[in-house]
Amino acid sequence: MNEVMLKDVDVLDETEEEAEGSLTVSDNFGIMLKHYRKLKNLSLKQLEEISGVSASYVNRLERGERKSPSITKILxxxxxxxxxxxxxxxxxxxEPRTHEKVDLSELLIKHEFLLNGRELTREAKQNLLKIVEHIAQCQWNSDxxxxxxxVLAELVDQFKLAV
Structure with missing residues (x-):
């Protein structure tokens, strides 16, 4: 699909959302969306094919440029x-949680954090998530x-640049 057609699809998406009513979401929504898409090893195009939500729209949600998806799109x-x-x-x-256990990645995505008295930027938060995921997924054996x-050092470098 060419760029003009993609923009037309996005305009239709936005018009549909206005008609349905939409929610304003936090940056955490886009971070979580990208996290789960990456866990499934899906490209934006593949997610579009599976979900019916345009790849450019998902990309803008993930980057935090769109903050009002309809309930239909969320579902x-x-x-x-x-x-x-x-x-x-x-x-x-x-909602306030009781004593339920929370996945560390979800915890990082859902909450805002301070580092040295400053709130982590979206980019820093994403880089911190990559560090945690690398630690959880790496083999870490003698070989x-x-x-x-x-790889961890490279990820830490990216995090420090974002902070």
């Missing part, structure tokens, strides 16, 4: 990513440790 994305609707909706409406440390 389409949740179904396509095979995650409970409540996980995506929880980034919109945060891979040097490579794992190198």
């Amino acid at each position: 389409q994305l949740a179904e396509a990513l095979e995650i409970p609707n409540s996980v995506l909706v929880a980034t919109i409406i945060q 891979t440790k040097i490579h794992d440390i190198y």
